């Protein structure tokens with residue numbers, strides 16, 4: 001069984017690699033070349049995550065790395081290398097994406113939409129019928145404020161807060177269209193915002209909560225006047241009932257690999273919401289983020305036209321994360337529990353967890 005992974009050097013991909021190596025003797029990783037090799041980055045993570053030395057020594061033999069870039073024609077491979085890979089892949093985990101929430105539309109589209117199209121071309125090009133496991137996002141529900149997001153194809157009618165959300169919606173649509181056309185086994189994982197309470201190591205890929213903390217720090221540096229004399233700042237338009245869905249990344253990776261092993265049969269594509277059963281009050285997330293950077297936060301539901309010029313500039317800097325403070329929706333139970341994958345040992349995300357994840 002030939003298993004191929006994109007995005008293996010990322011925050012989620014590293015945990016997926018660890019889970020997958022427990023089920024398969026070897027993995028092929030499609031990775032962007034960089035100053036540190038993919039094998040080195042993966043081995044550093046596996047050591048940090050506690051893999052015994054004896055197993056670590058065998059990792060380089062168990063990983064085949066192919067230099068690839070999602071933004072390039074044929075993923076940056078030569079025609080013959082592309083065809084050879086297409087002819088031997090049995091399962092592909094497509095996890096690579098540009099997760100920066102705020103850049104221009106073209107940048108995220110090139111990686112997330114164009115890259116997914118090229119991955120689907122790869123899967124169609126060979127003589128086999130490879131399965132696809134695709135890392136989607138609950139962000140595909142876009143600006144849906146409340147209600148329950150169904151575990152089926154969405155129509156995008158609520159609009160989107162960010163180019164990233166739209167790109168993930170469009171990419172998921174490509175995956176579902178392709179599944180219908182070609183009939184390959186496809187599993188779509190709509191992932192919550194993934195976090196961890198384990199302290200990282202130098203150069204580790206961080207999680208969105210930490211990116212949000214960096215944005216809050218930048219905001220305070222660039223617009224210090226948003227801080228009142230008493231050291232507090234006000235966030236406007238925060239819905240009182242807003243809840244964020246956050247999930248420990250370790251549990252997401254375990255559930256994804258578990259679901260793929262239990263349910264890899266042909267048929268219509270399966271869509272799983274890989275989410276926490278309980279949301280966290282958005283006000284708790286905002287307070288944890290602000291406390292972490294040394295400022296107190298007040299939240300108000302006051303509309304945007306009531307805010308000062310400085311607050312408007314400040315909101316623009318952290319704008320990519322403000323949608324977290326606006327939605328109170330839930331997610332349809334999508335079969336993970338039926339597969340025995342609800343993981344009741346999953347920690348609740350409380351204030352202590354939030355603070356630990358930001359340390």
Ligand SMILES: NC(=O)c1ccc[n+]([C@@H]2O[C@H](COP(=O)([O-])OP(=O)(O)OC[C@H]3O[C@@H](n4cnc5c(N)ncnc54)[C@H](OP(=O)(O)O)[C@@H]3O)[C@@H](O)[C@H]2O)c1
Nearest residue numbers: 007009010011012032069070096097135137191193194205
């Ligand atoms: N993190 C979350 O909370 C979250 C939530 C919902 C969904 N997701 C989805 O889960 C997946 C993984 O996210 P993540 O948090 O692990 O992101 P991440 O830490 O930023 O990792 C992204 C991965 O994609 C690779 N990549 C980016 N651009 C590429 C390109 N042009 N060509 C080849 N590889 C490229 C990166 O390679 P380099 O190491 O070379 O940069 C890295 O391995 C994404 O599809 C994301 O949309 C994540």
